[in-house]
Amino acid sequence: MSESVRIALLGCGVVGGAVARRLSEAKDEFAARVGRPLEIVGVAVRDTGKDRSETGLDASLFTTDAETLVTEADLVIELMGGMEPAKSLLQKAIESGASVITANKALLGQHGAELYELAEEHGVDLYYEAAVAGAIPLIRPLRVSLAGDSVHRVMGIVNGTTNFILDKMDRTGAQLADVLAEAQELGYAEADPTADVEGHDAQAKAAILASLAFHTRVRTCDVHVEGIMGVTADDIRAARRIGCVIKLLAIAELVDKGGSQAVNVRVHPTLIDRSHPLASVREAFNAVFVETQMAGELMFYGPGAGGDPTASAVLGDVVQAARHKVTGGRGPGELSYANLPIEPIGASKTAYFIRLDVEDKPGVLANIAKTIGEQGVSIESMRQGVRRSQDGLATLHLITHRSSEADLADVVERLKASEDVREVGSVLRVEGE
Amino acid sequence: MSESVRIALLGCGVVGGAVARRLSEAKDEFAARVGRPLEIVGVAVRDTGKDRSETGLDASLFTTDAETLVTEADLVIELMGGMEPAKSLLQKAIESGASVITANKALLGQHGAELYELAEEHGVDLYYEAAVAGAIPLIRPLRVSLAGDSVHRVMGIVNGTTNFILDKMDRTGAQLADVLAEAQELGYAEADPTADVEGHDAQAKAAILASLAFHTRVRTCDVHVEGIMGVTADDIRAARRIGCVIKLLAIAELVDKGGSQAVNVRVHPTLIDRSHPLASVREAFNAVFVETQMAGELMFYGPGAGGDPTASAVLGDVVQAARHKVTGGRGPGELSYANLPIEPIGASKTAYFIRLDVEDKPGVLANIAKTIGEQGVSIESMRQGVRRSQDGLATLHLITHRSSEADLADVVERLKASEDVREVGSVLRVEGE
Structure with a gap:
C-alpha cells in the first residue's frame, strides 16, 4: 500500500x-x-x-x-x-x-x-x-442517487454572472449595461462577457444536465438559447409588479407527444413567481431544481464558480x-438507452409575458384581447401598467396561457401590425404554476 | 447476462x-x-x-x-x-x-x-x-462528492413533523398544542408524536450526519437533544419581531479546542435569521445546509418523508x-479515521435568546444587564417587548453573544433569583451571523 x-x-x-x-x-x-x-x-x-x-x-x-x-x-x-x-x-x-x-x-x-x-x-x-x-453536488445525485427514480424536469440557475446581473437589476432598478459594467469591475463578469450574457455557458450545461436526466444524448447545439441582453429595467419592474422575478434558467423537461416522449431543452430569461425556491437565489449563487416522479421536488444550492x-x-x-x-470497480457510465427525440423549440409550449405600449383610449384592451384570441392563444391575465399623459400611451402587461412558440410568434406579428399598438416591448417566457 | x-x-x-x-x-x-x-x-x-x-x-x-x-x-x-x-x-x-x-x-x-x-x-x-x-440526495454527496473537501458544519431541518408545526405556528400565531392536533389530523404527526416532537428522530439523524461529515463515530446518545414542546406562540412572535424564525435544527460542527478539534452535535429549537436559506423551508419539507472549507455554503432541499x-x-x-x-467494486466504507472527541454540551458555545417578564420600572434594564455581565456573558441586544399596565410588567427580549451552556445556566439562575424578574419565559439558542 x-x-x-x-x-x-x-x-x-x-x-x-x-x-x-x-x-x-x-x-x-x-x-x-x-x-x-x-x-x-x-x-x-x-x-x-x-x-x-x-x-x-x-x-x-x-x-x-x-x-x-x-x-x-x-x-x-x-x-x-x-x-x-x-x-x-x-x-x-x-x-x-x-x-x-x-x-x-x-x-x-x-x-x-x-x-x-x-x-x-x-x-x-x-x-x-x-x-x-x-461546487454543488449535482451530477452524482442525478447519475446515482436518482437512478431509481424518473426525472421529469430540471430547471436551474447555472450561470453566476447572469444571476448576479439580474439580481442586482431586481434589487436596484438599474439598467443592464450599468450593472454589467459593475459586475466586470467586481470580477463577476469577464472583460468579454459574451459566453455568459448570451447564454452559451448555460447552454452547454443544459445539454449536460438533459443528457443525464433523460438518458439521451443532448448536445449543446440541440439547446435553444436566448441571452439576457434584451432584459430591461422596465421588464424587471413589470415582473415585480406581478409578483415575479426574472432569472436566466436552463430548463430540460420530458414532454408527452401523444403517447411517446420527447426532450425539450432551452435556456432563456424566465419570469418565475417570487415564492418559487429559485426566485430567492441571490448574487452569483447557482441552484438547480429537479422534479422527479417519486422524490417530488428537490433543490440543490451553492456557489457555481470560483x-x-x-x-x-x-x-x-x-x-x-x-x-x-x-x-477496483467503476462509476456508472453514460446511459443513453432512452434515446428520446429532441423537440424543436417551435413546438415547445410555455406561458408568455408580453409588455406592450398601446394607445391610451377606450376599446384598446378589447381589441388586443381579440387579436390574441384569434390566433388560438388564450390570455391568463392582462393589466394596465403606467399611463403616460405626455404621449397618450399606456403600458400593458399580458400573461398568456401555455402556447407554442410558433403560435406566439404569430401573435406578436399581429400585435406589431395592430394600429392600437405602438410597440411590443418585451416577450418573455413564464415558468411555474 | x-x-x-x-x-x-x-x-x-x-x-x-x-x-x-x-x-x-x-x-x-x-x-x-x-x-x-x-x-x-x-x-x-x-x-x-x-x-x-x-x-x-x-x-x-x-x-x-x-x-x-x-x-x-x-x-x-x-x-x-x-x-x-x-x-x-x-x-x-x-x-x-x-x-x-x-x-x-x-x-x-x-x-x-x-x-x-x-x-x-x-x-x-x-x-x-x-x-x-x-428523498434528498444527501448521504452520497457527503460521503462521495465532498470527499475532497473538509466539512465544517452541517445544519439541517431533518424532521418534517416539527417543521410543519413550527412553520404553521409562525404563519398563524397559533399555540403548539392546537397545531399538533391539526398535524395529527392531517397525518403529518403520529398519534404518539413523542419521537418527533421530543427530537429523538432528529437526534439519530444528527448522529448519522456528524459521523459522515467528520469521519468520527457519533452515536445517537452522544447527541444533545431538546424538543419543541416548550416553544410557545409568544416565542415565535418574539422571534418574528427581531427578524427571526424558530426551527428545530440538527447541528453538527467542528470546534477548535485550542489547537485540536472536537465535534459538537445537538438538536434543539433555534432562532435563525429570516434571510437564512433554512428559514424559508416550509411545511413538512426538509433541508440541510452544509458549510465546507472549499465549497463554501451548500444547501439540499426536498421532501423528508413519505x-x-x-x-x-x-x-x-x-x-x-x-x-x-x-x-464489481464497492462504495466507500465507513471512514472513522479522524476519531475526534465529542464536546460535552456544557462546553458548547452559542448565542442565546432570553424572554423575560420584568417589573416595568426605571433602572430594571440596567440591573438586568449588570446581572448578566457579572457572569461573564455579554449582551448583543436587548429590547423591550409588550408593556402590560394591568400587572405592571414588561416583556424583555435579550440576545447574548456566544457563551457556554454552563455560563448561560448560571445567568438564568441569577435572573430567576433577581427581584426585578417575575419570570424567565424562554431560553432558546440562536444560530447564524
Missing part, C-alpha cells in the same frame, strides 16, 4: 492552483479516504517560466509536454478548457488507461458522447462534477476515481 | 410497497441502468394473510421466514424499522454476502459502527440514503449496489 495514485494536472489557473494546494495541504486526509497517497506527477502549462510557488508544487513538476504527461498518470485532471488540445489529451489519457476528471462543459456539451464511449471501451472513469453548477468551490467538486471526483484505481 | 440481481424486501409498509411497485413498473429502466434485471425474490412480513395486491407482487413472494430469506438474496432492503429483528437480519444478510440497504436511522444511530465493520469484513455495500432527509420520496432514495441505493454486484 505504499504505492501512490499518480495524478497529472492539465492547466494551472485559479482552479488548478486550488486543486494542487489542497492536495498538498490535506495529504493525510486524502490518503485515509482513498487508501493510498495521491501524488501529483506533473502539471502541464503553456509557460513553465511563470512563478507558481503559491501552489506549493515543486518547479520541476511543470512541463509543456502534456502529450507525454497524460500517458504517465493514473488520473488526469483537465482544467485547460476549450476544445483543443483538451479533447485530444483526454482521449490519449483514456487510451493510456487513466481515469479522467474534467470541468470542461464546452467540450462535454459538444463531444461528451465520444469521450464516454472511449472511457467505456477502456474501462476507466470519466467524471465531471465541476462542469455544471461548480477556484476553491470548483476545486471541491474536482477533488470529490478525484477521491472517487482514485478509490476505484485502488479497490 | 440473463441472470437477475435477487432482492429481498424486509417489511412492506408504505415505503416497501412503493419500492415494490416501482421495481415492477420500471423493470426495463432498472435493467438498463444496472445491466441486469432486478428481481424481488421474497418479502418478509409479519402477517402473510393481509391483502397486498396493490404492490403488484405475487402472493407467493410473501413470507414470515425473514431469517431464511436474507440468505437467498444479492441485496437486502430493510424497511422494518426498530432495533430487533432488523439488526440481526441485516447482520445475517451481510454474513451471507448480500449488500444491504436500510432506511433505519434509529438502528444506524445506535449500532452503525458494528454494521459497518461487518460490511467491511464481508466486502459488501451498506447504503442508507433514505435514513436522513428522505412513501414515494423515501422509495426514491432507497432505489438509488439499490441501483448502485446492484451495479456493484454486476460489474
Whole structure:
C-alpha cells in the first residue's frame, strides 16, 4: 500500500492552483479516504517560466509536454478548457488507461458522447462534477442517487454572472449595461462577457444536465438559447409588479407527444413567481431544481464558480476515481438507452409575458384581447401598467396561457401590425404554476 | 447476462410497497441502468394473510421466514424499522454476502459502527440514503462528492413533523398544542408524536450526519437533544419581531479546542435569521445546509418523508449496489479515521435568546444587564417587548453573544433569583451571523 495514485494536472489557473494546494495541504486526509497517497506527477502549462510557488508544487513538476504527461498518470485532471488540445489529451489519457476528471462543459456539451464511449471501451472513469453548477453536488445525485427514480424536469440557475446581473437589476432598478459594467469591475463578469450574457455557458450545461436526466444524448447545439441582453429595467419592474422575478434558467423537461416522449431543452430569461425556491437565489449563487416522479421536488444550492468551490467538486471526483484505481470497480457510465427525440423549440409550449405600449383610449384592451384570441392563444391575465399623459400611451402587461412558440410568434406579428399598438416591448417566457 | 440481481424486501409498509411497485413498473429502466434485471425474490412480513395486491407482487413472494430469506438474496432492503429483528437480519444478510440497504436511522444511530465493520469484513455495500432527509440526495454527496473537501458544519431541518408545526405556528400565531392536533389530523404527526416532537428522530439523524461529515463515530446518545414542546406562540412572535424564525435544527460542527478539534452535535429549537436559506423551508419539507472549507455554503432541499420520496432514495441505493454486484467494486466504507472527541454540551458555545417578564420600572434594564455581565456573558441586544399596565410588567427580549451552556445556566439562575424578574419565559439558542 505504499504505492501512490499518480495524478497529472492539465492547466494551472485559479482552479488548478486550488486543486494542487489542497492536495498538498490535506495529504493525510486524502490518503485515509482513498487508501493510498495521491501524488501529483506533473502539471502541464503553456509557460513553465511563470512563478507558481503559491501552489506549493515543486518547479520541476511543470512541463509543456502534456502529450507525454497524460500517458504517465493514473488520473488526469483537465482544467485547460476549450476544445483543443483538451479533447485530444483526454482521449490519449483514456487510451493510456487513466481515469479522467474534467470541468470542461464546452467540450462535454459538444463531444461528451465520444469521450464516454472511449472511457467505456477502456474501462476507466470519466467524471465531471465541476462542469455544471461548480461546487454543488449535482451530477452524482442525478447519475446515482436518482437512478431509481424518473426525472421529469430540471430547471436551474447555472450561470453566476447572469444571476448576479439580474439580481442586482431586481434589487436596484438599474439598467443592464450599468450593472454589467459593475459586475466586470467586481470580477463577476469577464472583460468579454459574451459566453455568459448570451447564454452559451448555460447552454452547454443544459445539454449536460438533459443528457443525464433523460438518458439521451443532448448536445449543446440541440439547446435553444436566448441571452439576457434584451432584459430591461422596465421588464424587471413589470415582473415585480406581478409578483415575479426574472432569472436566466436552463430548463430540460420530458414532454408527452401523444403517447411517446420527447426532450425539450432551452435556456432563456424566465419570469418565475417570487415564492418559487429559485426566485430567492441571490448574487452569483447557482441552484438547480429537479422534479422527479417519486422524490417530488428537490433543490440543490451553492456557489457555481470560483477556484476553491470548483476545486471541491474536482477533488470529490478525484477521491472517487482514485478509490476505484485502488479497490477496483467503476462509476456508472453514460446511459443513453432512452434515446428520446429532441423537440424543436417551435413546438415547445410555455406561458408568455408580453409588455406592450398601446394607445391610451377606450376599446384598446378589447381589441388586443381579440387579436390574441384569434390566433388560438388564450390570455391568463392582462393589466394596465403606467399611463403616460405626455404621449397618450399606456403600458400593458399580458400573461398568456401555455402556447407554442410558433403560435406566439404569430401573435406578436399581429400585435406589431395592430394600429392600437405602438410597440411590443418585451416577450418573455413564464415558468411555474 | 440473463441472470437477475435477487432482492429481498424486509417489511412492506408504505415505503416497501412503493419500492415494490416501482421495481415492477420500471423493470426495463432498472435493467438498463444496472445491466441486469432486478428481481424481488421474497418479502418478509409479519402477517402473510393481509391483502397486498396493490404492490403488484405475487402472493407467493410473501413470507414470515425473514431469517431464511436474507440468505437467498444479492441485496437486502430493510424497511422494518426498530432495533430487533432488523439488526440481526441485516447482520445475517451481510454474513451471507448480500449488500444491504436500510432506511433505519434509529438502528444506524445506535449500532452503525458494528454494521459497518461487518460490511467491511464481508466486502459488501451498506447504503442508507433514505435514513436522513428522505428523498434528498444527501448521504452520497457527503460521503462521495465532498470527499475532497473538509466539512465544517452541517445544519439541517431533518424532521418534517416539527417543521410543519413550527412553520404553521409562525404563519398563524397559533399555540403548539392546537397545531399538533391539526398535524395529527392531517397525518403529518403520529398519534404518539413523542419521537418527533421530543427530537429523538432528529437526534439519530444528527448522529448519522456528524459521523459522515467528520469521519468520527457519533452515536445517537452522544447527541444533545431538546424538543419543541416548550416553544410557545409568544416565542415565535418574539422571534418574528427581531427578524427571526424558530426551527428545530440538527447541528453538527467542528470546534477548535485550542489547537485540536472536537465535534459538537445537538438538536434543539433555534432562532435563525429570516434571510437564512433554512428559514424559508416550509411545511413538512426538509433541508440541510452544509458549510465546507472549499465549497463554501451548500444547501439540499426536498421532501423528508413519505412513501414515494423515501422509495426514491432507497432505489438509488439499490441501483448502485446492484451495479456493484454486476460489474464489481464497492462504495466507500465507513471512514472513522479522524476519531475526534465529542464536546460535552456544557462546553458548547452559542448565542442565546432570553424572554423575560420584568417589573416595568426605571433602572430594571440596567440591573438586568449588570446581572448578566457579572457572569461573564455579554449582551448583543436587548429590547423591550409588550408593556402590560394591568400587572405592571414588561416583556424583555435579550440576545447574548456566544457563551457556554454552563455560563448561560448560571445567568438564568441569577435572573430567576433577581427581584426585578417575575419570570424567565424562554431560553432558546440562536444560530447564524
